[in-house]
Amino acid sequence: MANAIAPEHTVLYRDNPRAGLVVSVTYGWQAFNLNQRIEPFRDERVRRAFRLLVDRRELVARVLNGEGRVANDLYAPQDPTFNHHIPQRETDLAEARSLLKSAGHERLSVEAVVPPAGVSAALVLAEQAKRVGVEIKVKKVDLPTYNGPTKNSFAISTGSALGQSFLCTGLNQDAPLAVTNRTGFDDARFGSLFLQALKVADLERRRPLVQEAQQIQHDRGGLVIWGFANALDAIAPRVGGVQPEHSHFPTWRFDSLWLRGGAA
Secondary structure, three states: OOOOOOOHHHHOOOOOOOOOOEOOOOEEEEEEEEEEOOOOOOOHHHHHHHHOOHHHHHHHHHHHHEEEEEEOOOEEEEEEEOOOOOOOOOOOOHHHHHHHOOOOOOOEEEEEEEEEHHHHHHHHHHHHOOOOOOOEEEEEOOOOHHHHOOOHHEEEEEEEEEOOOHHHHHHOOOOOOOOOOOOOOHHHHHHHHHHHOOOOHHHHHHHHHHHHHHHHHHOOEEEEEEEEEEEEEEEEOOOEOOOOOOOOOOHHHHHHHHEOOOOO
């Protein structure tokens, strides 16, 4: 078994008698982080413009090799409190140009600092940004640099996370006291709603708090969550008991796995 095959390697396992592919539809997401601590992303108009210049379908097709689905800049759609009433954000290059012009950034140049796993997405984003006159210079760094002391100084970076609940993800990503907040998101109303939601165990009472918080994220946040990625695992024909699942880790279910007889 080989866990977490890269999307570009799926061709090696399709119709291959020596190894098959198990595809699990998950809520693990892929994103660009727009850092609101620094220019130009302190300006809400610039953040909105970037969200509108992104072609999410193209990113899923090219970066994930089609092994995923389009996202709507929000994490945790599987959470029972998720706000499914927020319309899907679509690419709108004319509006993106207008917003950049109103913000005084008709000709904008900005750097994206990314780890090795984020290069493909950043390069596609750079191509898309050219369509509205934005230059994105992609700088690849190693993981110690990406996660080091300067990690909150990057104007744009790439990110991803497993599909966890809304509150759990927020505590890691962009909520008050978040472990990792590469976007520098610090909205007073969002923070108040999030902290209230943490105290409410009842789903029906928590739902309106979460849904208002998600609307704020969608309108003013710094996460451009463009896609949900399938989990891809390569399995030899002799291995049985592996089933697709939402957990991201079907090949870790050792209690359910078994081997067929025969020569190795």
